Amino acid sequence: xxxEFAIPDALARETQIAASRAAFPPMDSEAFAGFYERSSRxxxxxxxxxxxDPPLAEDLMQESYVRFLCAAxxxxxxxxxxxxxxxxxxxxxxxxxxxxxxxxxxASIDEIxxxxxxxxxxxxxxxxxxxxxxxxxQMKARERQLLWLAHAEGYSHRDIAVVMGLxxxxxxxxxxxxxxxxAKLLRVQDARxxxxx
Numbered sequence: 001x002x003x004e005f006a007i008p009d010a011l012a013r014e015t016q017i018a019a020s021r022a023a024f025p026p027m028d029s030e031a032f033a034g035f036y037e038r039s040s041r042x043x044x045x046x047x048x049x050x051x052x053d054p055p056l057a058e059d060l061m062q063e064s065y066v067r068f069l070c071a072a073x074x075x076x077x078x079x080x081x082x083x084x085x086x087x088x089x090x091x092x093x094x095x096x097x098x099x100x101x102x103x104x105x106x107a108s109i110d111e112i113x114x115x116x117x118x119x120x121x122x123x124x125x126x127x128x129x130x131x132x133x134x135x136x137x138q139m140k141a142r143e144r145q146l147l148w149l150a151h152a153e154g155y156s157h158r159d160i161a162v163v164m165g166l167x168x169x170x171x172x173x174x175x176x177x178x179x180x181x182x183a184k185l186l187r188v189q190d191a192r193x194x195x196x197x
Contacts, residue, residue: 050144
């Protein structure tokens with residue numbers, strides 16, 4: 001029977017994982033503090049740009065770290081290095097963001113953008129945010145994620161595929177389309193005198 005052979009294979013795999021964990025124990029508090037310090041700002045920036053919602057980004061970032069620490073198969077800094085750990089962390093955050101989007105939405109005052117309550121003339125936005133912000137808001141969430149991971153984080157196509165759970169060969173085409181779309185939006189914005197239509 002096929003199921004009889006699956007038990008020893010699964011047991012061997014669990015034994016191998018346990019042995020690798022013994023050789024490279026989970027992060028201690030000092031190692032995690034350093035990892036958090038180096039990765040929290042990029043992760044938060046990614047979540048803000050992908051979601052367009054800073055409070056949500058903060059919540060998802062914290063949940064990502066909790067899940068990272070609780071994951072049985074999380075990459076160890078000592079064993080697989082910080083790059084693998086960061087990719088795994090970004091993958092967790094991407095999955096949490098997808099789960100958030102799939103949930104039914106309830107109307108709330110918290111969903112009203114802070115700009116609605118701002119006093120005119122008091123905004124202190126940087127030029128890049130003022131130029132890119134309206135264009136990015138017109139793009140799909142996945143397009144914003146692709147652009148952020150490629151340009152702000154500097155991830156390779158293979159790394160983006162890992163983070164987003166997509167096939168690596170499709171990343172090149174998806175990034176090409178996202179770049180072309182934002183370029184078109186920025187040209188329209190420039191032609192209209194700074195407003196994206």
